[in-house]
Amino acid sequence: MKLFGTMSVVDNMLEIGGVSMKTLKETYGTPLYIYDEVLLRETASLFVDSFKGKTLEGVVAYASKAFLSIAMAQLATQEGLAIDVASAGELFTVHKSGFDMSRVYFHGNNKLREELELAVELNCGVIVLDHRNEVSLLESVLQEKGATMNVLLRVNPGIDAHTHEYIKTTTLDSKFGESLFDPEIMNVIQSINDSVSLNFLGLHCHIGSQIFEQESFHKAADEILEFYKRVLDETGIRFTEVNLGGGFGVYYTKGDKPVTLDTFLPELMDHVETQVEALGLGIKRVIIEPGRSIVCNAGSTLYTVGSEKLTMSGKRYAYIDGGMSDNIRPALYQAEYEAGIANKMDQASNTDYCVAGKLCESGDVIINSVKLPHVERDDLLLVPSTGAYTYSMSSNYNKLTRPAVVFVRDGHHQLVVRRQSLNDLTQWDLNI
Numbered sequence: 001m002k003l004f005g006t007m008s009v010v011d012n013m014l015e016i017g018g019v020s021m022k023t024l025k026e027t028y029g030t031p032l033y034i035y036d037e038v039l040l041r042e043t044a045s046l047f048v049d050s051f052k053g054k055t056l057e058g059v060v061a062y063a064s065k066a067f068l069s070i071a072m073a074q075l076a077t078q079e080g081l082a083i084d085v086a087s088a089g090e091l092f093t094v095h096k097s098g099f100d101m102s103r104v105y106f107h108g109n110n111k112l113r114e115e116l117e118l119a120v121e122l123n124c125g126v127i128v129l130d131h132r133n134e135v136s137l138l139e140s141v142l143q144e145k146g147a148t149m150n151v152l153l154r155v156n157p158g159i160d161a162h163t164h165e166y167i168k169t170t171t172l173d174s175k176f177g178e179s180l181f182d183p184e185i186m187n188v189i190q191s192i193n194d195s196v197s198l199n200f201l202g203l204h205c206h207i208g209s210q211i212f213e214q215e216s217f218h219k220a221a222d223e224i225l226e227f228y229k230r231v232l233d234e235t236g237i238r239f240t241e242v243n244l245g246g247g248f249g250v251y252y253t254k255g256d257k258p259v260t261l262d263t264f265l266p267e268l269m270d271h272v273e274t275q276v277e278a279l280g281l282g283i284k285r286v287i288i289e290p291g292r293s294i295v296c297n298a299g300s301t302l303y304t305v306g307s308e309k310l311t312m313s314g315k316r317y318a319y320i321d322g323g324m325s326d327n328i329r330p331a332l333y334q335a336e337y338e339a340g341i342a343n344k345m346d347q348a349s350n351t352d353y354c355v356a357g358k359l360c361e362s363g364d365v366i367i368n369s370v371k372l373p374h375v376e377r378d379d380l381l382l383v384p385s386t387g388a389y390t391y392s393m394s395s396n397y398n399k400l401t402r403p404a405v406v407f408v409r410d411g412h413h414q415l416v417v418r419r420q421s422l423n424d425l426t427q428w429d430l431n432i
């Protein structure tokens, strides 16, 4: 198990932020989401500090769907991040945190009228139009409210980078965005620009997630900026912003080679500045939208081991007190994780285990095969790098209560989302 941030071992016991896993278990129970606040803040400020341009302004908008709570949005404010949201619920949570709403970007391929109304009421900074059909809906909301709105248009630059390398294609079937290769695209752009209630800032693209190749991001920037030049030449429209999305790859298990942010980010900015200059574009601001790469490695999940099982075929299970309800990623897309026994950190890991949850699905497995020390009841099992897309995708399947979230730092621990109680589980139910 790779140790991240402030993780350390003291007397055979894992600590994060100077707090032992035993203390966290005794104070909050398990399963528990633990965020290393120092690593979280360091990563956020590394993004902000490394994505400052010489001629252009760099904006780092945290993609809040990776992990959102009031505390996380407040931390984003303190670290100078802007924020991306993709639903009324995310918009509302960010608003409740006291966030500067002018720094909020609202995404989504099917924003509802009520969501657009809420965005306008809360003075959301930018709405990212996903499709030409969204234009008239937003215009009608704005007319009703006597308001105007900054917009970007999401486009598909034909760079498909869902794997370790990019593929250039003109026939993407993505549900997101307008294709740059659509023969109507200039008319769509012209009509958004002509709208009196919309202030058209530029284009947005997001080429995928967990991408390790720097080249893919440079190619996407090139495609977009060359298209800006075409827009300028053919329509005279000078965009002022470009949004290059997120998707920066992180470490989960051996073999993942994440981008080195402190060189990758300045190089990306440099690349954009050079292209903008060479093409004579009027861009003032470049936005990126990291989600996973800000929160993933700072978060871990702590579980308590129940019993063990050795099947007749020789497979050894370690059962934990959570599972797919607190981390759906392995079941959803075969995500892989490492693990350690937090109270046996100095013991050799030489027994192969399948770490399985307690929910009623055979697919409820967190790790298919991991080497651990011999596991016993009440051991504390830690799965690192669960900071992204776990809490935010958690469910109440089997009526499990959603775990608490705690921030740890400098020997202190602070509850930021309380554990659901059994009463919470029935609070929406009505008698017949």
Ligand SMILES: *Cc1c(COP(=O)(O)O)cnc(C)c1O
Pocket: 063, 065, 066, 084, 107, 206, 208, 209, 210, 245, 246, 247, 248, 289, 290, 291, 292, 293
């Ligand atoms: C999900 C998403 C992101 C963040 O992706 P990560 O892989 O978490 O960095 C950024 N932009 C958009 C539009 C997204 O949908």
